[in-house]
Amino acid sequence: MGKFIINGGKPLNGEVTISGAKNAALPIIAASLLADSPSTLLDIPQLRDVKNLSAIIEKMGAKVQQEGSTIHIDPSSLTTPEADHELARKLRASYYILGVMLSKWGRARTTLPGGCNIGNRPIDLHLKGFKAMGAEVRLDHGVVEVTADKLTGSQIYLDYPSVGATINIMLAATMADGKTIIENAAREPEIVDLANFLTVLGAQIKGVGTDVIKIEGVDKLSGVEHRIIPDRIEAGTFMIAGALTEGEIFVRNVLSEHVKPLIAKLHEMGIELEEDITGIRIKGSKIPKAVDIKTLPYPGFPTDMQSPTMVLLTQADGTSLIIETVWENRFMHVDELKRMGANIKIDGHSALLKPSRLTGAEVTATDLRAGAALILAGLVAEGFTEVRDIYHIERGYEEIDKKLRSLGADIEKISD
Ligand code: UD1
Numbered sequence: 372m373g374k375f376i377i378n379g380g381k382p383l384n385g386e387v388t389i390s391g392a393k394n395a396a397l398p399i400i401a402a403s404l405l406a407d408s409p410s411t412l413l414d415i416p417q418l419r420d421v422k423n424l425s426a427i428i429e430k431m432g433a434k435v436q437q438e439g440s441t442i443h444i445d446p447s448s449l450t451t452p453e454a455d456h457e458l459a460r461k462l463r464a465s466y467y468i469l470g471v472m473l474s475k476w477g478r479a480r481t482t483l484p485g486g487c488n489i490g491n492r493p494i495d496l497h498l499k500g501f502k503a504m505g506a507e508v509r510l511d512h513g514v515v516e517v518t519a520d521k522l523t524g525s526q527i528y529l530d531y532p533s534v535g536a537t538i539n540i541m542l543a544a545t546m547a548d549g550k551t552i553i554e555n556a557a558r559e560p561e562i563v564d565l566a567n568f569l570t571v572l573g574a575q576i577k578g579v580g581t582d583v584i585k586i587e588g589v590d591k592l593s594g595v596e597h598r599i600i601p602d603r604i605e606a607g608t609f610m611i612a613g614a615l616t617e618g619e620i621f622v623r624n625v626l627s628e629h630v631k632p633l634i635a636k637l638h639e640m641g642i643e644l645e646e647d648i649t650g651i652r653i654k655g656s657k658i659p660k661a662v663d664i665k666t667l668p669y670p671g672f673p674t675d676m677q678s679p680t681m682v683l684l685t686q687a688d689g690t691s692l693i694i695e696t697v698w699e700n701r702f703m704h705v706d707e708l709k710r711m712g713a714n715i716k717i718d719g720h721s722a723l724l725k726p727s728r729l730t731g732a733e734v735t736a737t738d739l740r741a742g743a744a745l746i747l748a749g750l751v752a753e754g755f756t757e758v759r760d761i762y763h764i765e766r767g768y769e770e771i772d773k774k775l776r777s778l779g780a781d782i783e784k785i786s787d
Contacts, residue, residue: 373765375758375772377749378781379731382618383655385778389606389624390416390769391440391599395561397464398538399568399599400424400444401471404433405545406572409445410594416440416602416769419762420462427465430455446594454481456514462766466494466535469517470542473506478518496536500527504540504547524549524588532557532582532668538565544586545574553584559669560629564600571595603629604675605768606651608743611679612775613653614642615686615751620778623650632672636662636680640687661689661724666697678704678744684724685713686751693722704741707734711748711756731756739767746771750780 391414401424403410415421417440425435425442432450436443452472459465463484472479483494494515498508503526506519524547529536537557544551556562558580566579572595575587606625613620614637627634627646634651637644640659645652661684666674674697684691685708695701702722705715710732714725731754736742742764749756758764761784764771772784 372759373761373784373786375746375749375761376783376785377731377746377756377758379749379752379754379756381616381750381779381781383612383616383620383750383775383778383780384618386621386623387609387774387778389601389609389622390414392416392561392564392602393418393420393767394534395564396421396599397424397462398467398542398561398565399597400428400442401464401467402542402565402569402572403444403594404428404431404446404449404471405475405542405569406446406592406594408447408594409443410572411596412442412444413596413598414440415442415599418769419766420464423458423461424464427454427458427468430458431468452476452479456482459484463492463535466497467539467542469497469501469515470539473501473517473519473522474543474546477520477522478516480514480516483513483515494535496529496531496533497539500536500540500553501543503527504543504551522547524551524586526552526554528554529556531555534559534562537562537584541565541569541576541584541586544588545569546590546592547588549588551586551588554582556582556584557668558582560600560603560626568595568597571597600629601625604673604740606630607633607673607676608679608747608768609774610637610644610651610653611683612747612750612778614640614655614659615683615747617656618779619652619654621650621652625650627651632670633676633680636664636672640683659683659687661687661691663692665694668697674698674701675740677701678740679747681715681722681724682708682744682747682751685715685727685729685748687724687726689726691724693724695720703737704744707737707741707745708748710734711752713748728753730754733757733759735759736761736763739763743768743771746775746782749782750775
């Protein structure tokens, strides 16, 4: 499964370029199947989740050609609306095949998706949306099948602004008959990127970035070229790496409006940063001030930045409180951080942190962002840290070890 060995305490200096956003790339790759001609997607991160989704759509009959971070997808040869079950289990985003193929062919089938083990991950809101549009949903032994003789636009209120449900319903509505209105929709930048792509394909979408999205179904979409937005979570992770270690990092290819909640908290902690058009410069050295954080849907503080930020707060001067409101099982990194000497108490959805000196230890990545947090902890800890089960990290961070080494970190990857 591979591991990273980190010798902590090295200052990070230099420049790092952020890859395209995984959580925008995945729905956009799926959405390219809606068109009747090829699309070219630029700045696609080379990650395990992307490889698995590409393999799923290839097995469905699409032609996929990848050259570095560019991917060409020709959907004209699609033969089946069913995702390979083995592959689909490996990533959560495989469920976007449901919205896409329901919209395009009126039927789709996949196994219930995998992804990070960060809590109960139901898809009831996705299915509620499909049903409201006239689809029949069958669940049998972990396999979901959705069919509709005629998919019709509808008014759908989401009980929670779920990113996945907003995307899946948008995908289904794109070629449905008539108007769909999604209320209490998620507003994440990745949803805006998907909507921009769909609009250039020929879709009629209004209101993305607000909590009411309106979509008028169209009959035909044609392939285009599209560049994926930068990954705000990867950018945030490197910003924290800069703040944690002594030195100065320029994080290139980040849209600062996408990382506003993190910037606001770093300012509150007294960390020096400068925003410019091409990126953000971070200076480490000062002991950060303790702050409180509550994770929320966008534009609130992102849950995916909770564990990396927790590592920074272990180094703060004073007591910090972190409240996780999005996922119920997102403190799994805490036990691992405690092995490294962190002083953290968990009470339900809250974590109380006191300042601590971290020392190297053998720790295990339990999910993607938990794994990133352990790498960050290893960078600031005294001595050697061994992070195991790094396949979780490689689902979402492109060459994180190589990027950190280029900044001066002492990190080595040991493959099995
Ligand atoms: C996406 C991101 C993930 C991020 C999350 C929240 C991808 C591939 N993943 O996940 O990194 O942590 O947004 O920003 O884009 N829920 C329901 N019913 C549903 C769907 C969701 O109750 O049908 C609940 C979930 O249990 C969770 C909350 O809604 O408590 C948020 O989930 P959602 O926004 O759907 O997250 P994902 O799209 O799975």
